Amino acid sequence: MTSAMDAAETRALMCPENLHEGMKLGPVFYVVAPAQIEKFARATGADSIFLNDGIAPPTMRLQDYALLIAKHFHGGSGGVHAKHWNEFHAPMHAGQAVKTEGRITRAERKRGKFYFEIEYESHDAESGELLVRQAITAVLLVEGKIS
């Protein structure tokens, strides 16, 4: 049965046919939350380094790719994270407004698996200063299986 929320869904289904190289994702905006810094730092064993200065741990916003995906796609079975890279340009601070946007830089079937790569950048939303560039490569799960 189709729910009212499903009927109102305007995003594309997360599946190989809908992922295309060059597709722009975002932007998304957020403010770096002090509570998130505290939780993330404690979860990765780094609380004493970051909490004093309100600096976000280096990969705290790595999951921005998921926000970018969710803005454009729905459903799907998720994926398996295969590779990642980060270039750090400036620290993120508590209370800082950030804009993140990206694009799909790779979408291909290789050795029976469907890989996609998203490159994304986060900037200070007010000054435009580049904070971090990064990319995720993942294997898309199709119907729950590594396709």
Place this chain on the structure above:
Amino acid sequence: MSDLISKPFQLDAAAAIAYEEGVEGPPRRTPRVNIHTDDAAARKAGFRAPIAGGEQTYAVMATFLVKSFGLDFLRGGRLQAALIKPVFYGDTLTMHARALDGDAGPLQLEVWTENQLGERVLVGTARVPRKST
């Protein structure tokens, strides 16, 4: 530079829950059921049990680099890594770094993470601004 080795980090269920609380994911209509949370979903994808998120393994390596080289790593540092074996809840991870080159330019490192069996689960490289070393 001699090889660097971290203290052991146990990625148990409590650490995974703490990590989930420390990231901002998309809002969900239903509880998360996937290879990280559900036995059946993990087996269907080819794993013997639910696996920890690769992002957390990657985050622990990034934190190790900041602990080792200071916050200057966040101005000009780089990390790239492949997640080559699954990490299961309860695994104990140890992070390693080894210098690759000489004295000029940024410090180039080979980095890897081992589980409690000595198996590499993450392999990659890192660049550290020389001023922070």
